[in-house]
Amino acid sequence: MTDSEAKSRAEVLRALIEKANHDYYDLHSPTVGDRDYDMWERELLQLEEEFSFLKTDSSPVRRVSGGLQEGFKKVRHDPPMQSLDKTHAKGELVEFDSFIGKSVSGFSYVIEPKVDGVSLSLKYSDRVLVTAATRGNGAVGDDITANVLTIGSIPRRLPPTAPAELEVRGEAYMTREGFLALNARQADDGLEEFANPRNACAGSLKQLDPKVTASRPLDVVIYNAGGVGCDGFSSHTEMINAFAEWGFPTTPWIKKAANIDEVFSAIDELEKLRHTFQFEIDGAVIKINERKFYNVLGATAHGPRWARAYKYAPERAETVVEDITVQVGRTGILTPVAELKSVFLAGSTISRSTLHNEDQILRQDIRIGDHVWIVKAGDVIPAVDSVITEKRTGSERIFKMPSKCPVCGGEVHREEGEVALRCINPGCRAQLCRRLEHFASRNALDLKALGERVADALVNSGLVKDVLDLFSLELSTLENLDLAEGSAEDSRSEKIKECELPGLFSKPVRKFGRNAQNLLKALEESRSLPLHRWLYAMGIAGIGVSAAKEIALAHEKFTDLPGSSVLKNVLENDLKKGKERLILPIKVEAAKSLLAFFESEYGQRFLARMESLSINPMSEKKNPPASSGPLSGAGCVLTGSLSRPRQEYAALIEKAGGIVQSSVTSKTKYLIAGENVGATKTEKAKKLGTIVIDEARLIEMLSGK
Numbered sequence: 001m002t003d004s005e006a007k008s009r010a011e012v013l014r015a016l017i018e019k020a021n022h023d024y025y026d027l028h029s030p031t032v033g034d035r036d037y038d039m040w041e042r043e044l045l046q047l048e049e050e051f052s053f054l055k056t057d058s059s060p061v062r063r064v065s066g067g068l069q070e071g072f073k074k075v076r077h078d079p080p081m082q083s084l085d086k087t088h089a090k091g092e093l094v095e096f097d098s099f100i101g102k103s104v105s106g107f108s109y110v111i112e113p114k115v116d117g118v119s120l121s122l123k124y125s126d127r128v129l130v131t132a133a134t135r136g137n138g139a140v141g142d143d144i145t146a147n148v149l150t151i152g153s154i155p156r157r158l159p160p161t162a163p164a165e166l167e168v169r170g171e172a173y174m175t176r177e178g179f180l181a182l183n184a185r186q187a188d189d190g191l192e193e194f195a196n197p198r199n200a201c202a203g204s205l206k207q208l209d210p211k212v213t214a215s216r217p218l219d220v221v222i223y224n225a226g227g228v229g230c231d232g233f234s235s236h237t238e239m240i241n242a243f244a245e246w247g248f249p250t251t252p253w254i255k256k257a258a259n260i261d262e263v264f265s266a267i268d269e270l271e272k273l274r275h276t277f278q279f280e281i282d283g284a285v286i287k288i289n290e291r292k293f294y295n296v297l298g299a300t301a302h303g304p305r306w307a308r309a310y311k312y313a314p315e316r317a318e319t320v321v322e323d324i325t326v327q328v329g330r331t332g333i334l335t336p337v338a339e340l341k342s343v344f345l346a347g348s349t350i351s352r353s354t355l356h357n358e359d360q361i362l363r364q365d366i367r368i369g370d371h372v373w374i375v376k377a378g379d380v381i382p383a384v385d386s387v388i389t390e391k392r393t394g395s396e397r398i399f400k401m402p403s404k405c406p407v408c409g410g411e412v413h414r415e416e417g418e419v420a421l422r423c424i425n426p427g428c429r430a431q432l433c434r435r436l437e438h439f440a441s442r443n444a445l446d447l448k449a450l451g452e453r454v455a456d457a458l459v460n461s462g463l464v465k466d467v468l469d470l471f472s473l474e475l476s477t478l479e480n481l482d483l484a485e486g487s488a489e490d491s492r493s494e495k496i497k498e499c500e501l502p503g504l505f506s507k508p509v510r511k512f513g514r515n516a517q518n519l520l521k522a523l524e525e526s527r528s529l530p531l532h533r534w535l536y537a538m539g540i541a542g543i544g545v546s547a548a549k550e551i552a553l554a555h556e557k558f559t560d561l562p563g564s565s566v567l568k569n570v571l572e573n574d575l576k577k578g579k580e581r582l583i584l585p586i587k588v589e590a591a592k593s594l595l596a597f598f599e600s601e602y603g604q605r606f607l608a609r610m611e612s613l614s615i616n617p618m619s620e621k622k623n624p625p626a627s628s629g630p631l632s633g634a635g636c637v638l639t640g641s642l643s644r645p646r647q648e649y650a651a652l653i654e655k656a657g658g659i660v661q662s663s664v665t666s667k668t669k670y671l672i673a674g675e676n677v678g679a680t681k682t683e684k685a686k687k688l689g690t691i692v693i694d695e696a697r698l699i700e701m702l703s704g705k
């Protein structure tokens with residue numbers, strides 16, 4: 001290779017790596033697989049070694065990537081937070097071992113999981129957590145203290161046995177389960193889903209609003225010393241034990257090894273366990289256990305010489321994207337789905353994988369006919385990791401999202417701030433099928449006999465045109481419901497059977513039969529389910545399980561929801577820029593969409609039908625109101641601006657035996673009027689026999705005066 005060839009190859013590699021870094025660290029949305037990335041990095045390192053004129057400090061392999069973000073204070077790392085040198089080959093670990101053996105003697109190893117999360121530094125002063133920071137570019141990171149404080153397992157204070165001044169380093173991660181639940185929520189709200197737990201974790205930590213971080217299931221593992229307070233330990237294992245004693249979460253798996261053969265057994269053992277941890281791991285970290293050697297061995301610009309990362313081959317499978325189809329969800333969101341040539345990966349056969357949205361397809365440049373690598377995100381959900389571009393023949397087709405709903409032919413819209421396209425036809429059959437399925441799901445009305453196939457059959461047979469039609473179904477019709485009515489499109493295994501053995505199979509006929517009775521019974525029981533279950537069942541955009549619970553708690557019954565002043569307050573407060581944000585801890589969009597639902601024609605009909613079916617679900621209050629106390633049994637309404645969050649007062653009133661109401665009725669005893677309450681409001685209350693008091697009087701009454 002000539003100098004100029006090397007130079008231009010290095011430029012290509014740098015551009016590839018920089019782009020991948022940007023997608024991964026800044027956009028939290030990776031576009032290449034780990035293996036390709038590592039290969040580029042390696043090739044570039046080799047080139048820079050061989051052609052030393054190419055070596056510059058700004059090369060992406062000579063500095064730590066990770067990106068800094070605007071809006072966060074900066075924190076300097078002393079010593080810098082480094083990366084780790086990586087290898088995929090055991091042979092290179094042998095080299096590593098002999099290199100160490102040449103420099104020092106009397107050493108042993110320790111092996112830990114390489115947690116695939118986000119590096120963190122935690123600083124304690126006087127044993128109190130004062131600063132938490134990301135790795136950033138290694139020398140300087142983002143100060144994310146407010147966000148890290150929301151992670152419950154991180155100690156705020158350390159016991160007296162810990163040094164007063166201390167810095168420890170480790171990795172934040174999102175639990176596997178938490179990741180799946182978060183993505184389900186994101187999809188429900190029409191927001192972009194995260195590619196994997198690592199990206200979800202990074203995105204969660206870089207929130208400007210710690211409340212968002214608090215709602216995300218994050219945890220940490222502490223595995224490294226920082227710049228202060230860790231000098232006294234003779235070995236890494238001793239240090240980790242002390243960390244655990246001081247209250248830090250440490251790695252659940254760690255092994256000592258006397259020599260390189262024991263290192264190999266340990267990394268093999270860990271590989272077998274790799275899917276059993278709460279966090280994803282992408283390899284093993286091999287460290288010298290004796291800390292006295294660390295200074296002697298020193299570090300390169302990239303990472304310490306006393307440690308190596310051994311990366312496991314990603315569990316992935318090659319397959320072909322045979323087609324890209326479009327699914328229509330409950331809220332009308334159009335989701336592109338890759339129809340894959342069936343392939344077996346990590347315990348199951350995979351034939352489809354969601355591609356999330358058009359942006360994601362463009363970013364990953366996935367085309368119909370492409371050979372791709374499939375991985376499992378969070379070890380569960382099949383995902384396209386990367387396209388094997390070398391295998392392109394030129395006959396691949398670029399996918400475009402349809403401009404009409406593929407099921408009903410209705411118009412599609414892309415709403416501002418959303419990545420997804422939606423079918424906005426309220427009568428869309430596909431939406432109805434999925435709404436019905438949602439209506440019957442476990443956190444909704446829990447109608448076990450009603451799954452995807454039955455939902456499709458009920459809609460396709462014309463028996464159900466709206467979810468509430470379920471309540472008019474009769475046993476005889478239901479028993480004879482032909483489940484083959486559920487369109488074969490939705491059941492892929494059947495489609496395959498049919499094409500494999502053409503003509504041999506007529507459409508299987510299966511009747512609903514005995515399950516009809518179970519469904520009717522469950523429907524009868526669902527009438528008395530609490531308000532939050534119904535609210536969630538209605539499947540309104542933005543009303544997930546937790547929003548439904550919060551909203552239900554602030555109301556007494558279903559019929560209080562239309563035009564609810566509590567919900568309107570959420571909107572008003574948003575206009576006032578969040579002065580009293582805490583009245584109801586839900587997103588403004590959720591309140592907006594619920595109010596809009598009841599104002600819509602469909603919402604009005606839904607209300608009327610609920611009334612004619614005599615269904616009016618009641619709220620299940622968290623704490624039944626205390627029967628005694630200074631406000632025993634008194635209905636109270638809070639209005640105007642108060643000096644403390646309304647929620648706080650509501651809790652105090654309930655503790656004192658009062659009943660918090662959302663608006664003044666004849667049953668309201670006290671109207672607590674904060675500042676800026678119009679006279680008309682208080683006059684109206686007085687007419688109903690309500691006593692109007694101010695905040696100061698409320699405080700007196702709460703203390704029993």
Ligand code: AMP
Pocket residue numbers: 082083084112113114115116117118119120170171223224285309
């Ligand atoms: P990379 O992010 O691929 O450059 O890999 C290096 C990173 O691995 C370090 O910066 C740490 O954040 C992370 N890491 C995960 N687990 C460990 C561990 N047990 N010991 C040291 N570093 C770890």
Ligand code: ZN
Pocket residue numbers: 328405406407408409410423424425428429430431
């Ligand atoms: Zn449609």
